[in-house]
Amino acid sequence: MKTWVSGHRVLVGVAAIVLLVLGGGGYVAWTAVKQPAVTENAPTPVAGDVMYIDLDGGQDRVTTRAADGQRTVSALRCQRFYRSGKTSVCLRLAGPGPAYEAAVMTNDNTVVKTVPLPGIPSRARVSASGDIVSWTSFVTGDSYAVPGGFSTRTGFFDLRSGEVTESIEHFDATVNNRPMKAADVNYWGITVASDDRTFYATLASGGLNWLVKGDLKARTVRGVRQNAECPSLSPDGTKVAYKKRPTPLDKWSLVVLDLGTNRETTLPGTAGIDDQAAWIDQHTLAFGMAKQEQRTAVYFVPADGSTAARPEIDNAASPVSVK
Amino acid sequence: MYVASTRSPGRTPRVSGRLPGTVFALGTVSLLTDISAEMVTAFLPVYLIYTLQMSYVQFGLLDGLYTGATAILRLVGGYVSDRTSRPKRVALVGYGLSAVTKLVFPLAGTSGAGIGGVLAVDRAGKGIRTAPRDALISLATPPDQLGAAFGVHRAMDTVGALLGPLLTFLILYQLGSAAGPVFVVSFVFAAIGIVVLLTFVRERGGRVQRKRVSPKAGLGLLRDAKFRRATIAAALLGLVTISDAFVFVVLQKVSDIPVGFLPLLPLGTAAVFLLAAAPIGRMADRLGRWKVFFAGHVLLLVTYAMLLVPGGGFTAMAVALAAHGLFYACTDGVLSAYASGFVPAGLRATGLATIQTGQALTRMVSSVVFGVMLAAMAMSTAVVALAAVLVVALVVVAFLVRSA
Numbered sequence: 001m002k003t004w005v006s007g008h009r010v011l012v013g014v015a016a017i018v019l020l021v022l023g024g025g026g027y028v029a030w031t032a033v034k035q036p037a038v039t040e041n042a043p044t045p046v047a048g049d050v051m052y053i054d055l056d057g058g059q060d061r062v063t064t065r066a067a068d069g070q071r072t073v074s075a076l077r078c079q080r081f082y083r084s085g086k087t088s089v090c091l092r093l094a095g096p097g098p099a100y101e102a103a104v105m106t107n108d109n110t111v112v113k114t115v116p117l118p119g120i121p122s123r124a125r126v127s128a129s130g131d132i133v134s135w136t137s138f139v140t141g142d143s144y145a146v147p148g149g150f151s152t153r154t155g156f157f158d159l160r161s162g163e164v165t166e167s168i169e170h171f172d173a174t175v176n177n178r179p180m181k182a183a184d185v186n187y188w189g190i191t192v193a194s195d196d197r198t199f200y201a202t203l204a205s206g207g208l209n210w211l212v213k214g215d216l217k218a219r220t221v222r223g224v225r226q227n228a229e230c231p232s233l234s235p236d237g238t239k240v241a242y243k244k245r246p247t248p249l250d251k252w253s254l255v256v257l258d259l260g261t262n263r264e265t266t267l268p269g270t271a272g273i274d275d276q277a278a279w280i281d282q283h284t285l286a287f288g289m290a291k292q293e294q295r296t297a298v299y300f301v302p303a304d305g306s307t308a309a310r311p312e313i314d315n316a317a318s319p320v321s322v323k
Numbered sequence: 324m325y326v327a328s329t330r331s332p333g334r335t336p337r338v339s340g341r342l343p344g345t346v347f348a349l350g351t352v353s354l355l356t357d358i359s360a361e362m363v364t365a366f367l368p369v370y371l372i373y374t375l376q377m378s379y380v381q382f383g384l385l386d387g388l389y390t391g392a393t394a395i396l397r398l399v400g401g402y403v404s405d406r407t408s409r410p411k412r413v414a415l416v417g418y419g420l421s422a423v424t425k426l427v428f429p430l431a432g433t434s435g436a437g438i439g440g441v442l443a444v445d446r447a448g449k450g451i452r453t454a455p456r457d458a459l460i461s462l463a464t465p466p467d468q469l470g471a472a473f474g475v476h477r478a479m480d481t482v483g484a485l486l487g488p489l490l491t492f493l494i495l496y497q498l499g500s501a502a503g504p505v506f507v508v509s510f511v512f513a514a515i516g517i518v519v520l521l522t523f524v525r526e527r528g529g530r531v532q533r534k535r536v537s538p539k540a541g542l543g544l545l546r547d548a549k550f551r552r553a554t555i556a557a558a559l560l561g562l563v564t565i566s567d568a569f570v571f572v573v574l575q576k577v578s579d580i581p582v583g584f585l586p587l588l589p590l591g592t593a594a595v596f597l598l599a600a601a602p603i604g605r606m607a608d609r610l611g612r613w614k615v616f617f618a619g620h621v622l623l624l625v626t627y628a629m630l631l632v633p634g635g636g637f638t639a640m641a642v643a644l645a646a647h648g649l650f651y652a653c654t655d656g657v658l659s660a661y662a663s664g665f666v667p668a669g670l671r672a673t674g675l676a677t678i679q680t681g682q683a684l685t686r687m688v689s690s691v692v693f694g695v696m697l698a699a700m701a702m703s704t705a706v707v708a709l710a711a712v713l714v715v716a717l718v719v720v721a722f723l724v725r726s727a
Contacts, residue, residue: 009522010522010523012522013518013519013521013522013523014522016518017515017518017519020511020514020515020518021511021515023511024507024508024510024511027503027504027507028494028498028504028507028508031498031501031503031504032497035498035499053373055373055374055500057499057501058374058498058499058501058502058503059499059501060373060499060500077499079369079373079500093495093496095492096488096492096493097365097488097492097586097587097590098365098369098488098491098492098495098586099583099586099587115583116581116582116583117583118575118582118583118584118585118586119585119586120369120372122372138368139572151568151572153582155582166581166582166583167582181701182697182698182699182700182701183697183700183701183702183705184694184697205698206698206699207698290375296375317373
């Protein structure tokens, strides 16, 4: 046998290559065939519905769960999705690279604007009125492989003026009453208030990060407090939810800050979160997180921390409530 | 017979001859393996962030650590392949480890330790195979064609690096972000690479010294003045070579090109490298490999200079990327070709591993330091400091080599 193999080395090699190609090709074809179906004649989402990205089968389709639990799957595929007022935003694959884009759409998924992203989609938000769409992307995945190479770009689109701000990194920043001029300033996770002008975001530099409050028109930001990431302003504008960890070696937890009293409440059962939480209503927050070791889920948690977060929708991400 | 590439002065050596089939076979192995590796690199952020909802930032830090740790494994891979006189087998172990991890990734689920472990094994495989593979190329090639051989190999390698992300995109676009297809297709390419290595790469055992190599002999290499100088010079220049990611991020900001072009900048460097690697390798055979290696770092200075032209737009971008790609073409394969020219055949893998490891480790240090500099000062100040240190390093290296 051994001598036969060494005598027919090339033949054996070619046969092995053919088998590998057939096996791999067969597997890919099989996955292509068993793709989940899109719901025909899906009803328009109504207030009270929860929309999310369904991760089952890897199709990443935007799915709507009605109050009665009925689920409808749309044709829209996104890595991140959010909607508010008359506007939806879908961060999605756009071309080889792989390259990504932010697609700004009306609520019936008609695209009104696409903005190419400099990296991998991370966060997406729409202001309550639907006029300001904002996003964050990670710049070149491989820069992570370099210590100190972590970089994000955060931009926004104003539907009223039609103007795109690709990155807010040139905004005048003041932290601890001192102007922040470092070259490694990064922003992530914008949340815009009801005046469509005031916003909160995370500013990071030199391994530290701050919750900052800013002004989209004046192009300024000012530090509010240290160690708070991916803020999310409550519908009434009185609270900010963000992820926080004591040191970079700890896990993040979801924390709610009362802007009136400046008191923080850590929400139980949220350790391990890495998401910008979404307010389902004035009392409930939703976010995506890994569930045990093998699955992921959208979790719901009361904003007052009265009970622990519970998995609400399995294999899902990017939750948003229809208001 | 091929002990050192001593050339009679005044006579241009013949470099028109065909390269040995082993070079193309190993180039094909690297092409296939790079398709496999780059498919996963392009997919990993998507997989970790969306599918597993994991924090990717800590992974980057871990990955950086692993890359450093496997630089040491490269030395081990090099030494074992010299010691056993079986570079092909050692390379096979490295390629095999990386191939197997492609199938293990989905099994790790969302366990941070699991994914970290798989990633570590993948990187270990890369560390182990590099030196024996370069030794195989150098031992199969006549000494006057080493530059061309390494150039062709690196060009084929880069074709794979360009195709991998493209395949990942096609799969994501057609089949969605499920982990199965990407990892299975990646495994198939890696496995075909191994079959090609087994079937078409011949070890020229007869040429390699049969004498057992001791660790002492490996260390003895550093007593050779020429080898020591090359190692120190490569490490010194590595110290002023910041990672590509920094070059692209700073270039986009300073030149003021739209931020959407950022993902395309690495393609520019890769395309220039791909086209120039073989011709420049051939040129290095004719003009002198060390000269070309040195000139490559002068081109790096051009890239850094472009990082200082505010609002330079697409012109500055094109000049910077062309110089950056040529820098790689002048240095990546050429350094291995240069060292292969005088490191004894029996210690070839150990010698190549030593030079490459020194360079890789100092490049990592430079990126960490540059990251700290960006945090502490304005970008232009950081780049000016970097360029100034590169000039000093070039002068020191020029003296170091001239003193020979």
